[in-house]
Amino acid sequence: MPSSYRSLGGWLYRRAENVLAAMLVAMFAAFLVQIVFRYMLNLPIGWANEISVVLWIWLVLWGAAFVVREEEEIRFDLFYAAARPRVRRIMFLVAALSLLALYTISFPAVLDYVMFMKVEKTAYLKIRMDWLFSIYIVFVIAIIARYLWLSWQAMFGKAPQEFDPIKAGSGV
Incomplete structure (x- = not known):
């Protein structure tokens, strides 16, 4: 890059x-x-x-x-951390493709719901609910783009990194 x-x-x-x-x-x-x-x-x-x-x-x-970042996500990775790089790559791709399928399949319904919510407003500030929930649309698009990129890297690049408990931290 x-x-x-x-x-x-x-x-x-x-x-x-x-x-x-x-x-x-x-x-x-x-x-x-x-x-x-x-x-x-x-x-x-x-x-x-x-x-x-x-x-x-x-x-x-x-x-x-x-x-x-991906490595900062909280997850149960007992088996993932113990796997060899090739198995770890397959495990990541199965999880990533599942997430991609779920987010992609649900996206039209989520978009319809958020757009429908323009008829509702919050109680005090009168913020339209479609504006309030629009961040979810941004979130879904960002997650789909992230997992497409990570899946591409896992398929054609290096395997996802092995978890190292010595280097675990708060992301700082």
């Missing part, structure tokens, strides 16, 4: 992390506002809770789509 693509990918990855961090800060600020209004001012407000919930949905799906 040319270094210009790699540097562009790194830049885009850092911007996705920045968006994720901004959503986390905004969610935490809304959470603090909610606590202050409810417990200090004895004036419960619903919009702060709604912002927290909306940002949580976006935070999880944005992070899963653009920030969390």
